[in-house]
Amino acid sequence: MRIGIVGATGAVGQETIQVLKDRGFPVTELHLFASERSAGKTTETAFGTITIEPFSVDAARGMDIVFLAVSGDFAKEYAPQIAAEGGAVVIDNSSAFRYDDAVPLVVPEINGRRALGQKLIANPNCTTAILLMALAPLHEAFGVKRAIVSTYQAASGAGAEGMTELEQGARQYLAGEPVTASKFAHPLAFNLIPHIDSFQDNGYTREEMKVLWETRKIMEAPEVLLSCTAVRVPTMRAHAEAVTIETRHPVTPAAAREVLAKAQGVTLADDPANKLYPMPLTASSKYDVEVGRIRESLVFGETGLDFFVCGDQLLKGAALNTVQIAELLV
Amino acid sequence: MRIGIVGATGAVGQETIQVLKDRGFPVTELHLFASERSAGKTTETAFGTITIEPFSVDAARGMDIVFLAVSGDFAKEYAPQIAAEGGAVVIDNSSAFRYDDAVPLVVPEINGRRALGQKLIANPNCTTAILLMALAPLHEAFGVKRAIVSTYQAASGAGAEGMTELEQGARQYLAGEPVTASKFAHPLAFNLIPHIDSFQDNGYTREEMKVLWETRKIMEAPEVLLSCTAVRVPTMRAHAEAVTIETRHPVTPAAAREVLAKAQGVTLADDPANKLYPMPLTASSKYDVEVGRIRESLVFGETGLDFFVCGDQLLKGAALNTVQIAELLV
Numbered sequence: 001m002r003i004g005i006v007g008a009t010g011a012v013g014q015e016t017i018q019v020l021k022d023r024g025f026p027v028t029e030l031h032l033f034a035s036e037r038s039a040g041k042t043t044e045t046a047f048g049t050i051t052i053e054p055f056s057v058d059a060a061r062g063m064d065i066v067f068l069a070v071s072g073d074f075a076k077e078y079a080p081q082i083a084a085e086g087g088a089v090v091i092d093n094s095s096a097f098r099y100d101d102a103v104p105l106v107v108p109e110i111n112g113r114r115a116l117g118q119k120l121i122a123n124p125n126c127t128t129a130i131l132l133m134a135l136a137p138l139h140e141a142f143g144v145k146r147a148i149v150s151t152y153q154a155a156s157g158a159g160a161e162g163m164t165e166l167e168q169g170a171r172q173y174l175a176g177e178p179v180t181a182s183k184f185a186h187p188l189a190f191n192l193i194p195h196i197d198s199f200q201d202n203g204y205t206r207e208e209m210k211v212l213w214e215t216r217k218i219m220e221a222p223e224v225l226l227s228c229t230a231v232r233v234p235t236m237r238a239h240a241e242a243v244t245i246e247t248r249h250p251v252t253p254a255a256a257r258e259v260l261a262k263a264q265g266v267t268l269a270d271d272p273a274n275k276l277y278p279m280p281l282t283a284s285s286k287y288d289v290e291v292g293r294i295r296e297s298l299v300f301g302e303t304g305l306d307f308f309v310c311g312d313q314l315l316k317g318a319a320l321n322t323v324q325i326a327e328l329l330v
Numbered sequence: 331m332r333i334g335i336v337g338a339t340g341a342v343g344q345e346t347i348q349v350l351k352d353r354g355f356p357v358t359e360l361h362l363f364a365s366e367r368s369a370g371k372t373t374e375t376a377f378g379t380i381t382i383e384p385f386s387v388d389a390a391r392g393m394d395i396v397f398l399a400v401s402g403d404f405a406k407e408y409a410p411q412i413a414a415e416g417g418a419v420v421i422d423n424s425s426a427f428r429y430d431d432a433v434p435l436v437v438p439e440i441n442g443r444r445a446l447g448q449k450l451i452a453n454p455n456c457t458t459a460i461l462l463m464a465l466a467p468l469h470e471a472f473g474v475k476r477a478i479v480s481t482y483q484a485a486s487g488a489g490a491e492g493m494t495e496l497e498q499g500a501r502q503y504l505a506g507e508p509v510t511a512s513k514f515a516h517p518l519a520f521n522l523i524p525h526i527d528s529f530q531d532n533g534y535t536r537e538e539m540k541v542l543w544e545t546r547k548i549m550e551a552p553e554v555l556l557s558c559t560a561v562r563v564p565t566m567r568a569h570a571e572a573v574t575i576e577t578r579h580p581v582t583p584a585a586a587r588e589v590l591a592k593a594q595g596v597t598l599a600d601d602p603a604n605k606l607y608p609m610p611l612t613a614s615s616k617y618d619v620e621v622g623r624i625r626e627s628l629v630f631g632e633t634g635l636d637f638f639v640c641g642d643q644l645l646k647g648a649a650l651n652t653v654q655i656a657e658l659l660v
Contacts (some may be wrong), residue, residue: 093649107399120541147631149571150480152522153559170500170520190500191611192482192563192570194522194638199602203583212628227628229572231482233522234564240522241574242480242559266558272529280522293524295533298542299476306557308524 001026001330004060004088006078007069008032008052009043011160012093015319017065021046023323026330034189039120044227061087065321065326069318072096081219083119089329091185091322099120108324109264110136115328119314123325126215127151127207127230130239133289133316134309136219137263138256143248144221145303149211149228149241153196154280156237156313158183163236170234184232193232205230238280240310253294256305260291265316270294278310289316331356331660334390334418336408337399338362338382339373340366341490342423343501345649346397351376353653355658356449361393391417395656399648402426413449419659421652428452428544431616435547438654440466441592445658453655456483456647457560459543460569463619463646464639466549467593468586473578473635474551479541479558479571483526484610486567486643494568500564523562535560569611569639569647576630583624586635590621593647600624610642619646 003020007013013032020027032046039054053059056082059112060066060082068075072094079097084244097103097120107121107129124132131149138144155166161183169179169189174249179187186193197207208228260266270292271279278290289311297304311317333350337343341654343362350357360377366438369384370488383389390412392397398405402424409427427433427450434444435452437459445451454462460646461479485496497518499509509517516523527537538551570635590596599608600622608620627634641647 027511125440126541139482148478148574148629150559152482171504174497174501185605186609186611190565191609192640193603193609194570194572194607195605203429203623204628225629227574227630227634229480229574229623229636229638231570231572233482233637235520235522239526240561242524242561244478244557244559244574272525272533275515277524278429279516279521279523282518293533295557298534299478299555300557304557306559308559308561310522 001064002029002031003027004031004033004034004063004066005069006055006060009034010069011156012103012318014068015314016069016322017047019043019315019319020325022323025323025326031059033060043274049245050107053246053258057081057108062267063088063202065089065091065329067322068092068094070094074118076272079120091123091325092120093123093318093322094203095125095210105214106325107218107321108328109133111218111220112328121325123318123322124214124218125152125207125210126157126313127241128218129321130289130309130311131211131243132218133214133263133266133311134260134291134307135215135243137259138245138305139219142251142260144224144245145248147226148244149226150231151228151229151230152235153239154233154235154237154239154313157189157196157232157239159269164330166234183286188232188234190234194229196232198231236247236284237312237314238283238310238314240308242308244297244299244306245304247305248301250302251305253296253305255292259269265289266291268292278308280310283310284312286312287315287320316321331394332359333357334361334363334393334396335399336363336385336390336396336435336523339364339368340399341486341644342399342648344646346399346652347372347375347377349645349649349653355653355656361389361490363390363461375649387411391450395419395659396422397652398422398424400424403509409450421453421655422450423453423648423652425540428454433553434583435544436655437462437651439463441548441550442658445655451655453648453652454544455540456484456487456643457569457571458541458548459647459651460619460639460641461541461571461573462545462548463593463595463641464590464621464637465545467589467637468575469549469551471589472556472581474575475578476576477554477556478574479556481558481560482563482565482570483560484563484565484567484569484643485518487526487562487569496564496566505585519563520560524559526560528560535564562651565610566614566615567642567644568640570608570610572638572640574627574629574636575634577633577635580632581634581635583626586624595619596621597623606611608638610640613640616642617645
């Protein structure tokens with residue numbers, strides 16, 4: 001298939017190329033599109049040396065599938081043009097179409113059928129995708145009534161520049177120099193920033209609201225109550241989340257483990273006696289999302305669980321999920 | 331007053347000396363006790379150059395107040411001997427006596443009266459003390475029914491060696507070397523470890539259970555339900571906590587802010603439009619605990635709040651609180 005990646009020089013774009021290769025996606029042509037600044041440059045990829053092309057709607061429409069790893073504004077303007085009658089299928093990483101009832105929002109393991117026959121498909125927010133790998137199977141088995149989520153989000157959520165800024169900041173800190181910040185609202189090295197995306201009128205950030213909105217849409221469960229606190233932490237590329245749920249039906253940690261052990265794309269990392277639990281150190285660069293620290297909730301009792309998840313933000317949180325969506329369409 | 335500090339060379343011991351000086355505590359003699367290894371060495375302190383003494387029960391009994399900044403095992407053995415008839419008042423940082431009904435567990439702003447006339451007083455776990463600076467005033471005003479707490483705990487919780495290991499680990503990481511770990515269960519630099527203290531049969535760590543046990547004891551509220559996930563994060567010395575509460579009485583963010591603005595030892599850091607919220611960067615080395623991100627809970631509605639707290643683990647989480655207890659006794 002003729003594959004186009006728009007935003008190919010960014011962190012997600014780069015991961016998408018690698019995932020296509022690693023999973024043996026049937027790529028016949030690979031076109032990498034980026035800004036005018038990068039156009040004409042060559043880049044080494046798993047598919048060989050490729051010259052970056054300037055983006056044009058016509059070129060993108062000539063593909064079978066186009067991955068958009070760009071801003072919401074760009075997607076909003078160009079995705080419909082690329083996907084229009086006779087154009088390519090568009091899989092969009094941005095939030096531009098996620099809340100559009102006419103556009104499916106897809107995590108293949110959960111609601112992959114929604115992608116079939118569609119020309120424009122939205123990829124969820126990274127935090128949501130990682131959360132739902134555990135939450136959706138538990139919802140199916142026990143019915144999730146309420147969820148409280150506290151996130152530990154890696155620098156990669158702000159792209160390659162975010163990771164560079166964290167690394168540079170750590171070097172500055174260790175050298176006793178002031179830590180500078182431009183990508184993040186404050187210095188991130190050796191700090192925590194409870195501020196991701198813009199603040200809404202209700203005091204929640206848009207990042208926090210996305211987790212609620214997207215969870216309801218993907219699980220097709222508008223009745224689920226969910227509150228999120230999203231915190232940027234000084235890790236590189238895996239997001240972690242502490243989750244407490246209240247369920248409709250009684251649940252035990254053992255029953256939850258049984259459900260999660262069967263869930264596709266999930267690795268149980270839940271053996272505290274052997275110091276095994278989800279961590280960025282072990283979840284980074286892995287396709288599966290790690291789930292562990294599963295225990296009865298001390299606030300919801302027999303209809304509640306506490307657990308911890310960790311997944312690679314650039315993979316299940318972005319590139320991997322989009323390639324999995326593409327695989328549904330082959 | 332004649333003051334003794336046992337464990338004077340550790341991170342908490344060092345902070346205690348500084349806090350005594352900074353707050354103008356009426357110190358007439360300062361005796362620093364440490365292990366045989368350190369005894370005889372001199373140390374520069376805010377009170378001048380002091381020679382470290384080897385610990386002995388008799389020497390400690392000769393003080394007016396003794397701060398124990400040592401292990402629970404040491405405290406269990408020696409605290410009762412130091413405090414026995416004719417001895418000194420003991421303020422113990424360890425968990426040895428926190429759950430003993432006969433020993434008060436004190437945060438001066440909350441239950442300071444419990445310390446009066448006592449010879450042995452326990453200082454709470456750092457995470458609990460920082461949490462309660464916000465939770466206790468809210469409990470008094472609105473009645474806390476349930477609390478869900480996710481922590482972001484700094485390396486200082488494992489003492490000076492914890493901070494050194496994090497710094498060394500960050501240097502190793504940035505140099506592309508393997509990150510070594512001995513104080514922590516896994517490398518902490520650029521990682522998260524959802525494991526603090528030992529695991530209990532119910533799947534919670536002892537650190538997580540301490541927050542429940544100590545909250546109930548200090549707030550004198552055995553009916554409060556609380557579930558905690560305690561996570562070590564790569565920050566140096568301030569703990570942060572994401573908190574969701576369900577209250578008995580209706581609460582609004584504005585009403586909560588009004589209560590917290592009046593609470594002693596609390597700084598409201600709650601102006602998202604100006605990027606003001608609790609962070610280790612701003613809470614470190616401060617006496618006050620920062621509270622912010624106050625908003626209506628999306629799972630508990632009008633009887634619920636979400637908020638974020640951050641406080642210096644070595645100060646309100648340890649040294650400051652013990653000196654404040656001592657101030658009650660002067």
